[in-house]
Amino acid sequence: MIRLLLAEDQGMTRGALALLLGMEHDMEVVARVGRGDEIVDAALLSRPDVALLDIELPGRSGLDAAADLRTESPECRVLILTTFGRPGYLRRAMEAGAAGFLVKDGPVEELAEAIRQVLRGETVIDPALAAAALGAGPNPLTARERDALAAAVDGAAIADIAKALRLSESTVRDHLSSAVGKTGTRDRVEAVRAARRQGWL
Numbered sequence: 051m052i053r054l055l056l057a058e059d060q061g062m063t064r065g066a067l068a069l070l071l072g073m074e075h076d077m078e079v080v081a082r083v084g085r086g087d088e089i090v091d092a093a094l095l096s097r098p099d100v101a102l103l104d105i106e107l108p109g110r111s112g113l114d115a116a117a118d119l120r121t122e123s124p125e126c127r128v129l130i131l132t133t134f135g136r137p138g139y140l141r142r143a144m145e146a147g148a149a150g151f152l153v154k155d156g157p158v159e160e161l162a163e164a165i166r167q168v169l170r171g172e173t174v175i176d177p178a179l180a181a182a183a184l185g186a187g188p189n190p191l192t193a194r195e196r197d198a199l200a201a202a203v204d205g206a207a208i209a210d211i212a213k214a215l216r217l218s219e220s221t222v223r224d225h226l227s228s229a230v231g232k233t234g235t236r237d238r239v240e241a242v243r244a245a246r247r248q249g250w251l
Contacts, residue, residue, distance in 0.1 A: 052169060055081040055098035055126070057089050057115065059107050063154075067102070070158045077162065086110030093123045100165050103148075105132045105139055113142050120147035127168045131161070138189055138249025140179050150174035189250045190232045198225035199245055202238050 054077055058064040061084065068079040081096040083089055087109030093101060101119060103112035116128045129150040130143045143151050149168040152161065153176050164174040191199070194215075201211040208226075212219045226238045233244040245251040 051078045052076055052100060052165060053078055053080045053096070053098045054165070055079075055083070055089070055093055055096060055101040057083050057086065057092075057101065057103045057107060057112060058131075059084050059104060071162065071165075074162050077165065084108075086112055086115045089115040090118050090122050093119055093126055097123075098126055099169055100127045100129055102129050102131050102161075102165075105130060105134060105143075113139070113146050113148075116143060116146040116148050129164060129168050129174070134249070136247070136249030138245075140175065140249070141189065142249065151179065152176050153179065189248075191229055191245065191250050192225075195225045195229040195232070196245070196251060198222055199229050199238065199242050200251055202226060203242055203251075205239070 054071060056064055056067055056079055058067060064082055064084065068082055071077050072079055080098055081092040083092050084107075086107035089101065089103065089110070103115060105112040107115075112130060112132075116130065119126055119128055128148045129152065130139075130148050131152050131154055132139065133154050140151050150164055150173060152164055152174065167174050197215055198211060201214050206214075208219050208222055212222045215222065226241070229245070230236070230238060230241045233241045235241045235244050242251065
């Protein structure tokens with residue numbers, strides 16, 4: 051049996067996925083979590099063969115958790131399953147060590163086959179998303195610019211961002227200004243929106 055871990059914050063979707071995948075003759079859902087910061091502990095406890103991770107989860111993103119799993123549970127293959135088919139997300143998922151990336155609107159049979167494929171060592175990527183990612187180019191933002199934009203998401207003051215990132219206020223202003231320039235936007239609010247749209251945040 052293929053042992054599966056599901057990480058999905060919407061309880062109804064998580065339950066439906068578990069039910070549908072459990073109907074496959076060769077699959078068993080051994081763990082379900084609704085938060086990103088629960089993924090690694092659940093994987094260490096249940097020892098899944100494949101982890102199906104949503105990206106936008108409370109506590110920790112599925113992309114960050116995928117990178118953690120590569121270190122903490124390297125035998126577990128990761129398949130990102132998301133509503134948001136953004137090119138930047140695909141690139142970040144591959145960098146985090148994910149073996150696959152699918153959007154949620156596909157049939158469950160396709161998902162089941164993708165699980166079998168990644169378990170065989172193959173990489174599975176939504177074709178339309180792969181084409182979009184190739185055309186989008188790499189993420190132009192540095193790690194620090196991404197951190198500054200992420201901290202600015204809720205309209206935090208420069209002083210608060212600086213404190214959170216342990217940087218000087220002038221350095222934070224420089225990172226935000228650079229991010230605004232690279233995203234071709236007018237201010238940090240627009241820069242956050244543009245970066246999210248591309249999957250860079």
